[in-house]
Amino acid sequence: MAVFYGNMYGSMLCLALVALDRYIALVHPFSAKTLRSRRISLYMTAAVWTVVLIAMIPLLVSQQTYFLDELQITTCHDALPEEEQENYFLPYFATLFTICFLLPLAIVLFCHGAVLRTLLAEGKRYSHAVWVTVLVLVVFIVCLLPSNILLLLTYIDSSLDGDGEDLYVPYMVSLAVSTFNSCIDPFIFYFVSMEFRDKACGVLCCCSNSEDTSSSPSNKVSYCSSTTGQRSKITMLTKSSQCETSVIA
Template sequence: MSSKMEYDYEYKYIPVAERVETYIIPVIFLLILIVGVIGNGILILILLRHTSMRNIPNTYVLSLALGDLLVIVTYIPFTLFVYVLDSWPWGLTICKLSEYAKDISIGVSVFTLAALSAERYCAIVNPIRRHVAGLSAKPLTVLTASLIWVLAIVIAMPAVLFSEITSVPVLGNRRILICNPFPEEFGEIYRKSMVMFKFLAYYLIPLCVIAIFYLSMTWHLTLSTRNMPCELPDSDLHEQIKARKRVGKMVVCFIIIFVICFLPYHIYVLWFHFNPTAMDDFNSYWNTFRIFGFCLSFINSCVNPIALYLISRTFRQKFNKYLCCCLPGGSTVCGRNRTESSITQGNIILQKSRRINETSASTIRRRTQEFNSTGVFEMGSIETKLPVVTENRSRK
């Protein structure tokens, strides 16, 4: 809600007990809170505890999960009670901090997705460019993730500096309090400028960057399927073509999720603040659309771990292991899973050692590049069979 609503709020005010969203929003926000805390919490735990998961893309995934967890913990609980209590009950400090945390989280999320798309593009299209340039991959990634947080914190500063508690008259002499990110003394120009700036910085520009990198990567993967070695067996060729198409579909899904989660919210905000007759045209349809876009933008904070669970077999196995430990009788299952995992990892290490000793130097370099591209997204599965084919050909 903004200060623009104050002038007509007295006539459009509906008591909190008579609103449908009073009973729907708390349930939705509670589900987002539970799913988001569990999903992002386990994802962060997995990336911090398992050294095998500490690679370049997972550094960005960790930053993304931290940003999502920040907005879930610091903003959603306070906003949930606003729909139940009608007036803002938390005071000026919580108002400033909640708005600040929300903007930081959105900035970290979209900037990290843009950086992750750039990293994925470089890893798939030209994986040796970074090594040729003499850059150290992991320190550079940590530095980039840190700069993303600094940028998000700086851009979100107006929220913590200028957010205020506004008193709005309703139903005659009664007044309610709202947490208003747009101070009245700054006027309409500041409000419209901030709305447009957030639309560009938090949505349009990052979306263009993500779309360019992901579509370029998808195009590269599609073309590369036409240039597969003719010596490969038909079954191997078919399997690798399917793997590359699956990666292409995956990156397109991330673009669609990003658009769906944030587009309705920005449509409503732009319409409300830039349409001169918005207050007169505001009706039950626009109120429903506003609530839908508001909820969908926060659902994005808990949907990323779900997407990774469906896409990544590695993350799914580790997530199930941590989740079963929290259930009754889960300690026995977890112990058995740890034993099986240790045996499996031992076999994998032995197989890798044999392949490294038997393959050529070019094969070793290619496998190193694949390892840098693996992790939660399991990009390395695209090329995993090429060293075996090379080995068989060398023996012949």
């Protein structure tokens, strides 16, 4: 359970930091030189892991499995003592919902809204940013919002002299849907990061070239050399353009 919820809330925090990174890069480009360094990104990654590990400690130290004498089965997190649900897990998941879901969602909405406004005001192409925004909202609203709300409603219903059985099946379905965020996240990173796109294309091209090695090995060499040449040309053009910009400035 700790690994499952840690993956869920860790994804939310990562998407919020990705949105914050895009916000700084596009809305505050002058601050991006200092705030978008490799060291800062490592600090942000370490912060996400630290927050997730601390947030999962209550699940790691609490008992999750109970044996039901009437049904002769052992459950995992599905049947908990009423007192423990009301006094322990309800405040715990309410805190997780507020800090690890609502706060990242607010950051995502603010950052992506500011990015779209900036692109529209400057007359730049914004279709790319729209696609990223739509994918992120799908992850938060379609995949993760129903499971988090039904989780809270299940514990609230149990604390109000209910058994939570009416919400159990919808909650389990929403929990299965929430796992699709792990399938959508790579597409978000693909659209956001040019470095991620280059590495993904490089892996796919290498796989396709390895399949064609026996038929035409010379094509692979020529392709790799041409790709390397193109990248070197792009690097030289970029450096030259940067030099020209600095001279003009």
